[in-house]
Amino acid sequence: MPAVAFTVVIALLANADIAFGQPPGGRPRPNLPPIPPKGDTTHTLTRDFVPASNTKSETAPHDNGFIQRWLALEPIRKEIQRNNILTETYIRTAFAENNFSTDFNVVPKNGRKVKVGDQRLQWHALDSKTFIFNLYNFTYAINKPPYGNIFWLVTVINCPEEIPNVRMAAGVNSGGMFWLNGEEALVLSGDRDMVVDNVVSQPLTLKKGKNIVRAAIINGPGMCTFAVRFLDENGSPVKNFTISYE
Amino acid sequence: MKPTILTSLSILVMLATQTSAQIGQPFIHDPSTIVECDGKYYTFGTGGGGLISEDGWKWHGGAVRPGGGAAPDAMKIGDRYLVAYGATGGSSNHKGAIFTMWNKTLDPNSPDFKYSEPILVATSDGYEECDAIDPGLMLDPTTGKLWMSYGTYFGYSRMVELDPKTGGLAPGAEPVDVAIACEATAPAYHDGWYYLFATHGSCCDGPNSTYNIVVGRSKNVTGPFIDNVGRSMLEGGGKLVAATEGRLIGPGHFGRIIVEPGIEKMSLHYEADLDQGGRSVLAIRPLLWKNGWPVAGENIKAGTYVIQSERRGYALELAVDMVRMPVARWFNRSTDEPIKPVDTQKLEDVIGDWPSGNIDARIGDYMSRPHQKWNITPAPDSSGYLGAPYYKIVIEGTNRALAATADGKVITVPEFTGAPEQLWMIDQLTDGTYRIMPKQVPNSNEKLALISFGDSTPALGKFDVNSDNSKWSFRAP
Numbered sequence: 001m002p003a004v005a006f007t008v009v010i011a012l013l014a015n016a017d018i019a020f021g022q023p024p025g026g027r028p029r030p031n032l033p034p035i036p037p038k039g040d041t042t043h044t045l046t047r048d049f050v051p052a053s054n055t056k057s058e059t060a061p062h063d064n065g066f067i068q069r070w071l072a073l074e075p076i077r078k079e080i081q082r083n084n085i086l087t088e089t090y091i092r093t094a095f096a097e098n099n100f101s102t103d104f105n106v107v108p109k110n111g112r113k114v115k116v117g118d119q120r121l122q123w124h125a126l127d128s129k130t131f132i133f134n135l136y137n138f139t140y141a142i143n144k145p146p147y148g149n150i151f152w153l154v155t156v157i158n159c160p161e162e163i164p165n166v167r168m169a170a171g172v173n174s175g176g177m178f179w180l181n182g183e184e185a186l187v188l189s190g191d192r193d194m195v196v197d198n199v200v201s202q203p204l205t206l207k208k209g210k211n212i213v214r215a216a217i218i219n220g221p222g223m224c225t226f227a228v229r230f231l232d233e234n235g236s237p238v239k240n241f242t243i244s245y246e
Numbered sequence: 247m248k249p250t251i252l253t254s255l256s257i258l259v260m261l262a263t264q265t266s267a268q269i270g271q272p273f274i275h276d277p278s279t280i281v282e283c284d285g286k287y288y289t290f291g292t293g294g295g296g297l298i299s300e301d302g303w304k305w306h307g308g309a310v311r312p313g314g315g316a317a318p319d320a321m322k323i324g325d326r327y328l329v330a331y332g333a334t335g336g337s338s339n340h341k342g343a344i345f346t347m348w349n350k351t352l353d354p355n356s357p358d359f360k361y362s363e364p365i366l367v368a369t370s371d372g373y374e375e376c377d378a379i380d381p382g383l384m385l386d387p388t389t390g391k392l393w394m395s396y397g398t399y400f401g402y403s404r405m406v407e408l409d410p411k412t413g414g415l416a417p418g419a420e421p422v423d424v425a426i427a428c429e430a431t432a433p434a435y436h437d438g439w440y441y442l443f444a445t446h447g448s449c450c451d452g453p454n455s456t457y458n459i460v461v462g463r464s465k466n467v468t469g470p471f472i473d474n475v476g477r478s479m480l481e482g483g484g485k486l487v488a489a490t491e492g493r494l495i496g497p498g499h500f501g502r503i504i505v506e507p508g509i510e511k512m513s514l515h516y517e518a519d520l521d522q523g524g525r526s527v528l529a530i531r532p533l534l535w536k537n538g539w540p541v542a543g544e545n546i547k548a549g550t551y552v553i554q555s556e557r558r559g560y561a562l563e564l565a566v567d568m569v570r571m572p573v574a575r576w577f578n579r580s581t582d583e584p585i586k587p588v589d590t591q592k593l594e595d596v597i598g599d600w601p602s603g604n605i606d607a608r609i610g611d612y613m614s615r616p617h618q619k620w621n622i623t624p625a626p627d628s629s630g631y632l633g634a635p636y637y638k639i640v641i642e643g644t645n646r647a648l649a650a651t652a653d654g655k656v657i658t659v660p661e662f663t664g665a666p667e668q669l670w671m672i673d674q675l676t677d678g679t680y681r682i683m684p685k686q687v688p689n690s691n692e693k694l695a696l697i698s699f700g701d702s703t704p705a706l707g708k709f710d711v712n713s714d715n716s717k718w719s720f721r722a723p
Contacts (some may be wrong), residue, residue, distance in 0.1 A: 031333060032333055032334065032341060032342070032343050033343060033366060033369075035341055035343065035369045035370070035371050035372070036371065037371045037372075037373050038371045038373070038374055039371075039373065039374060041373045082448070082451065083448065084448050084451060084454055084456065131481075132426075134375075137375075171481075171482055173399075173427060190456075191447070191448045191456060193399070193427035193428070193446050193447070193482055194426060194427045194482050195427060195446075195477075195481070195482030195483070195484075196477055196481035196482055196483065197477070198482070222399055222400065223375075223399055223400050223401060223427075225426075225427075227481075
């Protein structure tokens with residue numbers, strides 16, 4: 001039972017005589033022992049990411065082909081009570097109304113700021129330390145509210161030669177869209193869990209040279225992560241490319 | 247995952263005002279694995295308290311679990327009961343703790359009923375990618391070690407070893423990440439494999455909750471748990487075990503019950519039963535194992551069936567003469583001749599020739615005749631056993647009921663009276679077939695099942711899970 005639901009349970013039980021087969025009488029409030037932090041709690045990007053500017057300009061994908069290097073825009077605030085309202089219509093509208101640029105081939109500059117609505121937001125070029133790109137941790141690292149956010153992300157896939165018949169495969173917690181070279185490739189609507197290869201595109205072609213991948217992720221409450229890669233005709237991860245942020 | 251406050255409020259107001267004992271599908275959220283104690287069944291839920299059943303079918307409130315919190319689990323270890331629960335049920339800052347406590351009995355009216363002081367076994371500090379709630383317990387039958395999985399959608403679910411003597415952490419135990427993007431995990435062991443059951447999807451939104459139960463398996467208790475397509479549960483993998491069915495929405499919080507060799511059940515809750523006002527209800531279903539994977543089984547639904555012996559495939563029938571159907575010329579007919587369907591033989595065509603008193607049962611070739619079609623319905627007195635009602639089995643269109651006799655025969659009586667020898671347990675076995683047992687053999691306390699002796703003689707005998715003589719299937723007539 002997740003946090004928000006439990007808060008409601010406790011609030012209700014405080015005024016209810018019988019619930020869930022509960023005997024009459026008072027109910028203790030949650031009584032936690034002291035739980036000291038077990039690790040680094042500072043707001044720093046380096047806990048879960050490596051700033052890409054600190055590393056070489058191009059990096060190989062993760063062992064299983066996951067794309068771990070992204071330019072991530074600081075979150076755009078959006079009130080979302082729960083994630084199962086994230087229908088395809090809802091997320092298309094939300095992304096269209098909260099877009100930093102309608103040019104889906106643009107590659108922002110690391111460190112630059114853009115204005116979306118009344119918010120000025122900065123781009124961060126980051127390498128995730130795991131195959132998952134954790135946007136909840138991103139918000140914590142930059143000391144922003146963790147829930148009720150839209151994230152825009154951009155990365156550049158550098159191919160030594162054309163790679164036809166690949167499929168983009170993504171998992172998202174909780175909703176998102178992906179574009180390849182300006183064309184829409186994936187829509188993940190509904191309240192999804194971060195499941196590898198949860199949604200897979202129609203066959204695509206990675207052209208020789210630079211390919212621009214744009215992602216938009218939306219989340220109300222709860223953890224917010226995604227993982228994306230390309231699969232070949234046999235369903236095996238495509239790895240013969242490099243990733244950059246320029 | 248992430249429920250809205252408003253919808254959760256509406257559900258929980260209904261739950262909070264529920265005061266009467268429930269029959270069949272009691273109201274609870276996040277039930278613990280059902281545990282038997284001194285002939286009664288117990289399950290505990292979120293918020294405290296829980297449910298009791300004298301027979302496993304009719305449930306009412308009254309179980310007592312202190313500590314509040316959410317989503318407990320329970321199991322019997324030796325002659326004591328261990329209850330684990332999350333103190334917070336998931337706080338907004340994901341700081342949490344899981345406690346265990348012992349009791350000699352789960353019966354709150356017993357003089358022995360007294361919980362031990364809670365023992366802290368897991369925490370989450372509010373910063374790490376884990377929320378210490380939703381414990382699931384397993385006593386490893388191969389090693390005697392006690393394991394607990396826990397966690398929710400906030401980051402990782404984890405596995406940690408407990409001490410089965412103290413209920414506290416095993417010396418030197420360290421939690422291991424075993425899954426992401428799920429909650430209500432529950433470890434299990436079966437036939438050389440460790441399984442990790444988990445709930446995916448969203449809860450607490452009534453008929454909009456997308457809860458579903460999945461599973462992965464591993465040769466090691468700490469994983470990695472892999473699904474049927476090779477995807478790790480640390481990548482979000484999981485093979486579906488139970489999903490929304492009909493008017494029962496959003497299954498979650500799996501608990502495994504091993505009744506006896508060959509018969510297992512799973513406890514769970516549905517987020518919403520549309521037939522019961524959309525309330526969250528306890529459910530118990532057969533648990534099957536197919537090709538090394540667990541599958542949610544089905545209790546028999548009311549309807550008319552062929553009762554087919556697994557021994558040879560013959561069907562249970564009345565021991566009456568098969569009445570021939572009119573025979574038309576069946577080949578070498580002109581292709582220009584109009585085709586007219588032939589009516590199925592009807593009950594009124596044959597029932598007049600049946601004896602009026604008791605008629606023996608027999609097993610024979612299925613020929614789609616009235617004496618071979620059985621109507622099965624839950625017992626009208628709402629009596630039941632663990633997870634299912636007793637059943638009334640009559641010839642379709644009649645009140646002629648299948649009955650057990652004191653001398654071990656299986657007969658039919660002309661009128662169903664509701665006597666215990668006319669009520670039947672129908673348990674789905676782990677291989678998907680069924681065991682059929684009378685509620686009671688007259689003048690006997692022996693538990694006997696419907697057996698096929700040879701190919702054609704039904705009788706009562708000792709159930710043998712390894713013999714097709716003891717197994718039956720139900721199919722459309």
